[in-house]
Amino acid sequence: GAVVSQHPSRVICKSGTSVKIECRSLDFQATTMFWYRQFPKQSLMLMATSNEGSKATYEQGVEKDKFLINHASLTLSTLTVTSAHPEDSSFYICSARDPVKETQYFGPGTRLLVL
Amino acid sequence: GENVEQHPSTLSVQEGDSAVIKCTYSDSASNYFPWYKQELGKRPQLIIDIRSNVGEKKDQRIAVTLNKTAKHFSLHITETQPEDSAVYFCAASYQAGTALIFGKGTTLSVSS
Numbered sequence: 001g002a003v004v005s006q007h008p009s010r011v012i013c014k015s016g017t018s019v020k021i022e023c024r025s026l027d028f029q030a031t032t033m034f035w036y037r038q039f040p041k042q043s044l045m046l047m048a049t050s051n052e053g054s055k056a057t058y059e060q061g062v063e064k065d066k067f068l069i070n071h072a073s074l075t076l077s078t079l080t081v082t083s084a085h086p087e088d089s090s091f092y093i094c095s096a097r098d099p100v101k102e103t104q105y106f107g108p109g110t111r112l113l114v115l
Numbered sequence: 116g117e118n119v120e121q122h123p124s125t126l127s128v129q130e131g132d133s134a135v136i137k138c139t140y141s142d143s144a145s146n147y148f149p150w151y152k153q154e155l156g157k158r159p160q161l162i163i164d165i166r167s168n169v170g171e172k173k174d175q176r177i178a179v180t181l182n183k184t185a186k187h188f189s190l191h192i193t194e195t196q197p198e199d200s201a202v203y204f205c206a207a208s209y210q211a212g213t214a215l216i217f218g219k220g221t222t223l224s225v226s227s
Contacts, residue, residue, distance in 0.1 A: 034214055043204060043217045044159065060116075093158060097212040104212050106158040 003027060004096045006107035013084055014115055021079045021110045023094030029074035030096035034104070035067075038091040050077040084114040117142040119207050121218025128195050130227045138205035138218050139187040145207040148181060148188045149215070153202045162203075163190070166211070195225045 003026040013019050023033055031052045036044040048069055049057045056069035068080040077096075081088055093109040118141040128134050140148075146167040151159035165172045165179045165188065172179050176195075181188040192199055202222050206215040 043219045046214050049214050102212040108158050
């Protein structure tokens with residue numbers, strides 16, 4: 001089946017630093033990827049839609065200058081959390097859309113802890 | 116934009132009983148309604164989905180029903196087993212593969 005990977009799976013960083021999370025579609029080309037955030041015991045909240053070769057579309061309340069998204073190829077999207085603060089600690093999950101199967105596949109998630 | 120409400124937030128059943136989780140959505144343009152099962156610390160796993168041109172879909176012990184007029188859809192799990200214990204999320208989107216708006220989740224506990 002289709003596989004979407006994320007790296008790293010876990011990251012601990014100091015407050016004020018930046019963290020980059022990679023999302024890769026391993027066996028299909030994804031023109032669209034999505035980034036979600038999930039706080040403990042809460043639902044997945046859509047942060048942004050990442051389109052290959054164009055600017056990401058951010059959901060209301062998500063700061064585009066804080067959560068930088070780059071979708072430079074058909075198999076890779078990156079999310080950079082800039083100047084991270086403890087309140088950014090969360091589970092970040094990407095998903096990729098297979099345009100042929102019209103199905104969305106989730107990555108395994110990245111757990112970010114900001115100290 | 117779309118808003119998805121999910122009930123109940125927690126559900127406890129005995130092994131072998133049925134479990135029903137209900138969701139409502141606000142945007143009549145939504146056409147795709149998947150259900151996900153998520154175990155602690157893991158990615159959501161698609162367990163069943165339904166598109167707006169279908170009223171009901173079944174896969175072994177799992178079924179989903181959709182009422183487009185009332186804008187609600189439900190997940191039915193029959194003959195529950197302890198391994199069904201997890202958090203279940205409903206979601207809605209304009210079409211399969213597009214951005215999903217999730218409900219708040221239901222924690223299902225199946226006791227043996």
